Amino acid sequence: MTTDTTTSQAPARDTVLDATGVTMRFGGLTAVSDVDLTVGGGEIVGLIGPNGAGKTTFFNCLTGLYIPTEGTVSYRGKVLPHRSHLVTQAGIARTFQNIRLFPNMTVLENVLVGRHTRTKEGLVAALLRGPRFKKAERESEDRAMELLEFTGLAAKRDHIARNLPYGEQRKLEIARALASDPGLLLLDEPTAGMNPQETRATQDLVFAIRDQGTAVLVIEHDMRFIFNLCDRVAVLVQGRKLVEGTPAVVQGDERVIAAYLGTPFEGEPGEEELAEVEAAEAHSTARTEGDDTA
Numbered sequence: 001m002t003t004d005t006t007t008s009q010a011p012a013r014d015t016v017l018d019a020t021g022v023t024m025r026f027g028g029l030t031a032v033s034d035v036d037l038t039v040g041g042g043e044i045v046g047l048i049g050p051n052g053a054g055k056t057t058f059f060n061c062l063t064g065l066y067i068p069t070e071g072t073v074s075y076r077g078k079v080l081p082h083r084s085h086l087v088t089q090a091g092i093a094r095t096f097q098n099i100r101l102f103p104n105m106t107v108l109e110n111v112l113v114g115r116h117t118r119t120k121e122g123l124v125a126a127l128l129r130g131p132r133f134k135k136a137e138r139e140s141e142d143r144a145m146e147l148l149e150f151t152g153l154a155a156k157r158d159h160i161a162r163n164l165p166y167g168e169q170r171k172l173e174i175a176r177a178l179a180s181d182p183g184l185l186l187l188d189e190p191t192a193g194m195n196p197q198e199t200r201a202t203q204d205l206v207f208a209i210r211d212q213g214t215a216v217l218v219i220e221h222d223m224r225f226i227f228n229l230c231d232r233v234a235v236l237v238q239g240r241k242l243v244e245g246t247p248a249v250v251q252g253d254e255r256v257i258a259a260y261l262g263t264p265f266e267g268e269p270g271e272e273e274l275a276e277v278e279a280a281e282a283h284s285t286a287r288t289e290g291d292d293t294a
């Protein structure tokens with residue numbers, strides 16, 4: 001059983017993801033232990049915890065990369081098969097902690113690869129390149145371009161992926177994942193290695209993805225990002241779910257502070273800091289005015 005569910009919220013009525021009792025053992029090591037998690041339509045849910053807590057392993061159980069030792073994972077009420085391409089087809093897409101683009105393909109080609117689960121044209125049609133195939137190809141390209149516009153990469157459509165700056169490679173991974181038209185997007189450390197502006201842009205992009213109707217489950221170590229972004233946050237520690245709740249509940253939970261957050265999260269500046277800034281500004285204005293009159 002999970003250690004605490006008192007702070008968790010009731011599952012949303014239109015549950016997109018429902019993971020129940022997910023356990024993953026590697027030999028003698030239990031990486032994930034009896035974890036329940038739901039994601040509702042229109043929700044952004046965060047998954048946080050110390051290094052080695054089992055977050056990525058849990059993602060791998062959700063996406064069919066691993067067959068959980070125990071437990072089930074359902075998407076929109078249907079138990080998912082343990083095959084990653086079937087999970088993608090069902091409606092779950094993901095990005096990886098380490099960027100996994102096709103480095104020598106163009107930006108557009110990378111997105112088109114992500115589109116193939118949604119195209120019905122078979123090998124024969126592709127070889128014959130008949131009108132039906134060409135129409136499907138055009139539609140795929142239109143959709144890929146829409147996604148490049150959406151992620152701000154349209155101007156780079158013909159650039160080779162490996163030549164993009166790091167932040168744009170991460171965006172491209174998201175565009176490629178969105179190409180399968182997922183109902184749920186899983187993001188594994190989307191802001192790792194980003195500067196503050198790139199992190200802010202990623203936050204806006206995730207909100208926009210949610211606003212377009214895709215629910216999001218995100219692993220991240222950047223707590224400011226997580227607490228600004230998420231409707232709900234679950235904390236994994238040593239493979240178990242320790243706490244789940246709103247950002248405010250999780251930030252204030254003594255056990256989370258002890259096991260992971262350490263000192264309380266510093267979000268917006270406090271009253272004292274604001275007063276200091278105002279005093280400094282007043283001081284510098286007074287000096288400037290003094291200079292002007294001198």
Ligand SMILES: Nc1ncnc2c1ncn2[C@@H]1O[C@H](COP(=O)(O)OP(=O)(O)OP(=O)(O)O)[C@@H](O)[C@H]1O
Pocket residue numbers: 026029031049050051052053054055056057058
């Ligand atoms: N394929 C595997 N075989 C054996 N052990 C594994 C495997 N994958 C993960 N583990 C172990 O499972 C535990 C959980 O690892 P996992 O990568 O899921 O943690 P995490 O919370 O994602 O960590 P981080 O924040 O550092 O990415 C670790 O002890 C890890 O060494």
